Amino acid sequence: MNQKINLKEIERKAYTSYHQDGVIDITIAFVIFIFSVIMLGDIYWLGSIGGISGFLSLLLYAGAKKFLTVPRIGYVKFPQQRAQRITAVAVALGVLSFVAGTVALIQTMAQGTPDWLVLLIENYMLTIGTAVAALFMLAGYAFKTKRIYAYALMTLVMFVAGHFIYFPLYYYLTALGSVILACGLFLMIRFVRKYPKVTETVDA
């Protein structure tokens, strides 16, 4: 039993050390800032090509992992189950969004804006807050990273407060992104100090 616990601990340590570089936090903050800028600058046409922010964030994440993380902590490939879990979460999210969007569109075209959509729009701070918190929860589950659950809680608290205390939405997004960015930068600095870059190469 003890051995089982130790193996789990080894696996947990291997996985978390790979995600203690702050890259995921900085990527999340980057995406939040993009949405914040879109709202601040009233450049909603950028929102229609929101896929670009997703693409850019993937590039940022992959690039940072390649040039910052791997040279310091080494290369590791985790079992496929983890990748499958992340893919399953992404697919489930995509399908859910698509179904919700389609239902809303069909109902709006057939009989005007449905009541449930009006309710969601009227309470947009609660709607957005819950959606973003749910996204964080899923990301926390997929990456097995506890601090992302804390981001979910922080988002929920911030947006519920925003429902009662009015400030433009981008204020809240900027505040949220700033806190997450600060956490990411702190983790990155700690990671870089803890794991200096290794130039030595070894062949077995």
Added chain:
Amino acid sequence: MNSSKTSDDELNAIQNINKIIHEPARLLLMAHLFVVESADFLFLQRQTGLTWGNISSHLRKLENAGYVAVEKEFIDKKPHTTLKLTDKGRKAFKEYRKSMKQVFEDLPE
């Protein structure tokens, strides 16, 4: 008679422990490779705290036993060595865990 048979079984169980895996540094390397699909030298060094030389010599023994597969490739024109447990290595590690568990479970309190 019965007691003698039991002690013989216990001795057999201890003698059957895989000595290649039983060495602490190799056990550490095997355990780390068991929980991932593949990793490189640097990752193993960071995780285990062993030196390059130590890792290299122990991995050679594990490779000679057929427990670890070493794949060499070039990434960005630099040589890169990736290590992974073979099926034989995974099976041996599982058996090692089982036999160790058995040995300790059979010991009196």
